[in-house]
Amino acid sequence: xxxSQFLLLGAVLFCIGVYGVIAxxxxxxxxxxxxxxxxxxxxxxLAFALRNGSADxxxxxxxxxxxxxxxxxxxxxxxxLVYRNRRSIALDELSExxx
Amino acid sequence: xxxxxxxxxxxxxxxxxxxxDYHALAPEIVLAAGLCVVLLVDxxxxxxxKWLLSIxxxxxxxxxxxxxxxxxxxxxxxRSLFDGRYVVDEFSLVMKGLFLxxxxxxxxLSSSHVEEGDYWRGEFWFLLLTSVLGMVMMSSARDLVSxxxxxxxxxxxxxxxxxxxxRDSKSNEAGVKYFLLGVFASAVMLYGMSLLxxxxxxTLLVNIADSIALDGEFGAVQALxxxxxIVGFAFKVSAVPFHTWAPxxxxxAPTPVTAFLSVASKAAGFIxxxxxxxxxxxxxxxxxxxxxxxxxxxxxxxxxxxxxRQTNIVRMIAYSSxxxxxxxxxxxxxxxxxxxxAALRAVVVxxxxxxxxxxxxxxxxxxxxxxxxxxxxxxxGGLFSYAPALGVLAxxxxxxxxxxxxxxxxxxxxPHFKHCSPTQLLxxxxxxxxxxxxx
Numbered sequence: 081x082x083x084s085q086f087l088l089l090g091a092v093l094f095c096i097g098v099y100g101v102i103a104x105x106x107x108x109x110x111x112x113x114x115x116x117x118x119x120x121x122x123x124x125x126l127a128f129a130l131r132n133g134s135a136d137x138x139x140x141x142x143x144x145x146x147x148x149x150x151x152x153x154x155x156x157x158x159x160x161l162v163y164r165n166r167r168s169i170a171l172d173e174l175s176e177x178x179x
Numbered sequence: 180x181x182x183x184x185x186x187x188x189x190x191x192x193x194x195x196x197x198x199x200d201y202h203a204l205a206p207e208i209v210l211a212a213g214l215c216v217v218l219l220v221d222x223x224x225x226x227x228x229k230w231l232l233s234i235x236x237x238x239x240x241x242x243x244x245x246x247x248x249x250x251x252x253x254x255x256x257x258r259s260l261f262d263g264r265y266v267v268d269e270f271s272l273v274m275k276g277l278f279l280x281x282x283x284x285x286x287x288l289s290s291s292h293v294e295e296g297d298y299w300r301g302e303f304w305f306l307l308l309t310s311v312l313g314m315v316m317m318s319s320a321r322d323l324v325s326x327x328x329x330x331x332x333x334x335x336x337x338x339x340x341x342x343x344x345x346r347d348s349k350s351n352e353a354g355v356k357y358f359l360l361g362v363f364a365s366a367v368m369l370y371g372m373s374l375l376x377x378x379x380x381x382t383l384l385v386n387i388a389d390s391i392a393l394d395g396e397f398g399a400v401q402a403l404x405x406x407x408x409i410v411g412f413a414f415k416v417s418a419v420p421f422h423t424w425a426p427x428x429x430x431x432a433p434t435p436v437t438a439f440l441s442v443a444s445k446a447a448g449f450i451x452x453x454x455x456x457x458x459x460x461x462x463x464x465x466x467x468x469x470x471x472x473x474x475x476x477x478x479x480x481x482x483x484x485x486x487x488r489q490t491n492i493v494r495m496i497a498y499s500s501x502x503x504x505x506x507x508x509x510x511x512x513x514x515x516x517x518x519x520x521a522a523l524r525a526v527v528v529x530x531x532x533x534x535x536x537x538x539x540x541x542x543x544x545x546x547x548x549x550x551x552x553x554x555x556x557x558x559x560g561g562l563f564s565y566a567p568a569l570g571v572l573a574x575x576x577x578x579x580x581x582x583x584x585x586x587x588x589x590x591x592x593x594p595h596f597k598h599c600s601p602t603q604l605l606x607x608x609x610x611x612x613x614x615x616x617x618x
Contacts, residue, residue, distance in 0.1 A: 094370055101363050110359055117366035121373045128377030136382050137373075140324050144369065147331045151362050154335055158342055158358050162351045171359075174352045177427045177494075 086127035093120035107159045107169040111152060118148045203258040203267040205246030206275055206315055213239025214308035221301025229300050233290040236304040240283040240311070247275050263385060264322035270523065274318035274450050277531055281443045282311040284538045288545055289435030303343060306336040307439070314447040321458065323372050323382040326451055327365070330415070334361050337444050341432040353431025357440075360414055360424040368411020374404035375459070384459040392462040405466045408455060409474075415448035418508060419477040422501045426485075429497035434548065437493060438541035441500045446530045449507050453526050456511060457519045464514075472512035478505030491554045492544055496537075503533055539576040543569055 093116050100113025122141045129137025163169050201208070217235050224231060250256060251272045258267040285307065293300050313333030320326045338361060342354020376382055378401055379390035391401050410421065417425035429437045456467055482502025489495035507529050514522030544554075546569055551558045562570040 090373075097366070101359075107355065107359070114359075114362050114366050117363075117370065121366070121369040124370070124373035125376060128373065128380075132377070132380040134380055136324075136380075137376060140327075140373075140376065140382060143324055143328060147328065150335055151331070154338055155358055155362065158338065158351070158354050161342060161345055162348075162355055165346065165348045165351055171355075174355060176349055176352055177430050 083127050083131045086123055090120040090124040090127070093117070093123065105170050105172050107162070107171055108156075110171065111155050111159070115148065115152065118144060197261060200258055200260055202246065202253075203250065203260055205250075206243040206279070207312060209243040209246065210239060210308060210312045210315060213242065214305055214312065217301070217304050217308060221305070230290075230294075232301055232304045233286055233293070236308060237283055237286045239308060240279050240286065243315070244276060244279045244283075247272055247279065251276075263383060264325055265319050266321045267319055270527065271318040273527055273531070274446070275315050277446065277534055278311055278314040278318070278443055281439070281446075281534050281538060282307065284542075285435055285439045285443070288438055288538070288542055289433075292433060292435050292545065298344060303340070306340050306343075310334075310336040310340065310439075311443065314443055317447045317451055320451075321384050321454065323376060323384070323387075326384075326455065327369065327372065330365060330368075330447075330451060333444060333447055334365070334415075337436075337440060340436045341428055341440065343433055343436060347431075349431040350433065351431075353428040356424045357428040357432075360421075364411045364414030364421070367414075368408050371404045371407025371409075371411060374400060375408065378404065384455065387459040388461055391460055393465060401463060402466045405460055405463045406470060408460075409452070409467055409470060412448055412452040412455070413474055416445055416452065416504050416507075417501050418474045418504055419481040419501065422478070422482070422504075425501055426494050426497040429500075430491060430494045430554075434493065434541065434545050437497075438538055438545075441497070441541075442534045442537050445500065445504065446534060449504075449526060449530060453511065453523060457514065457523060461519065468512055468514075471508055475505045475508035475512050478502060478508060480505075490556055492548075492556050492559065493554055495556065496540060496544070500537065503537075507533070536576050539572065543573045543576060547573075 097113045097116035097120060100116065101110055104110050104113060122144055125137040125141045125144070129135065129141075159169055162174070166173070213235070217232055217239070220235060221229075221232055250258075250267060251269070256267075256269050256272065260266070286304075289303070289307075293303050310333050313329050313331070313336070316332060317326070317329035320329045338354055338358040341357045342350055344350035375387055375391065378397055379387040381387060381390075391405070393401050414421040414424075429441060432440065456471075460467060479502050482498050482500075482505060486495050486498035486502065489498060507526055510522035510525040510529075547559065547562065547566070548554055550566065559573075562573065
């Protein structure tokens with residue numbers, strides 16, 4: 081089994097995702113970066129499930145896929161709401177409240 | 180074994196349905212039925228009759244409290260469902276009661292607030308019920324998958340509740356900030372959970388406890404997994420330095436929603452953290468004890484200091500509730516070994532007291548802001564002269580919430596705690612929190 085390669089891929093995707101969340105100013109790109117992290121989790125879970133020979137990881141991954149879809153639906157709706165009111169989805173301009 | 184072979188072997192064996200204890204699941208079933216009814220009634224009523232919805236929502240909460248009471252009065256209150264993945268015990272019953280009652284109080288606080296400003300009302304009640312259903316599930320979840328599903332169940336509706344005033348750009352900002360940080364936090368937490376699953380080969384919290392002991396060749400990975408999971412929940416309970424979303428979200432969201440977020444949603448995050456740490460990671464306390472200690476000390480200090488310079492009342496309460504989170508974390512920082520039980524008790528007592536005082540404080544804030552149309556602290560000058568009852572209530576709730584700090588500090592530093600935890604650490608902690616709570 082090539083478990084370590086899968087885990088490495090998961091770790092790299094996780095790091096790219098975290099970098100994207102921190103560095104990107106565009107709300108849609110931040111959402112995409114969060115999806116990258118969730119997919120790295122899925123890769124991890126499937127690799128572990130294959131290595132350990134149990135179906136729990138597969139089930140967990142299915143739940144994550146379903147919940148991630150719901151999250152993105154809500155997230156895009158919120159981004160659309162901001163775009164309608166401001167004509168911009170730049171996160172650094174979302175600074176009406178401070179302190 | 181791949182999924183295909185797993186499925187093949189599963190299909191060969193005769194499948195027997197698990198026996199389901201419907202009495203234990205009754206609060207969840209009542210809530211689920213209630214939210215379906217609210218959704219349907221919203222579809223088929225005219226705009227004039229929408230007041231029905233708030234009443235239906237209130238009765239759903241009260242109806243779900245009844246089975247909680249019958250379960251609590253039953254001779255054997257501990258019921259374990261689905262191979263121990265969903266447990267109804269005294270702890271979870273207390274928390275279910277707390278969530279349902281605070282949901283009911285939020286209905287009372289928001290029913291006139293929701294009428295104002297020409298927004299769709301039905302969704303508000305539906306989302307509130309869904310979020311409380313997630314919290315009720317969270318208090319019984321004893322498996323990584325069910326903890327995760329319950330967490331998302333309670334968070335996703337509250338993102339939408341925070342952004343409920345669609346045309347108000349402050350409310351939009353509150354929703355987007357809460358959403359992005361909340362989802363990022365659960366993604367980080369999931370990465371930690373995937374590592375925990377890989378190391379323990381089980382998603383059941385009790386089984387994870389046997390494998391995660393910070394020894395063997397994977398000790399470092401285990402420590403990493405524990406830290407990731409705790410960071411995920413630290414966002415949820417707005418512990419410093421992961422608190423940055425909280426003041427903005429609390430200020431921008433509609434005030435009853437803020438009351439709901441700062442009380443119920445936060446309490447749900449805490450009990451998930453407590454259950455995970457005490458059930459799944461008792462043997463990894465060398466990692467989480469110092470980590471939570473630092474989080475707790477930072478949260479108490481930074482929350483209180485920033486609260487001092489606020490001019491908006493909701494924002495000040497937001498920082499105050501951040502700092503209160505530090506007090507709830509404090510018993511966990513010393514909860515190693517036999518002190519787990521006492522820490523659990525301290526957390527539950529504090530959360531109940533915190534919910535009561537904070538909801539009361541928000542009730543006063545909503546009442547005053549309806550009179551003065553202002554959220555500035557300066558507008559509270561002369562409150563006693565035009566609304567004496569509100570003035571007295573505000574004073575009581577404010578001082579009660581301060582008094583409970585001392586209560587928890589007292590119980591955390593009781594002799595029972597001291598002999599089984601690092602006394603010196605506790606001494607520092609006690610000093611720090613005494614200074615904080617005399618503010």
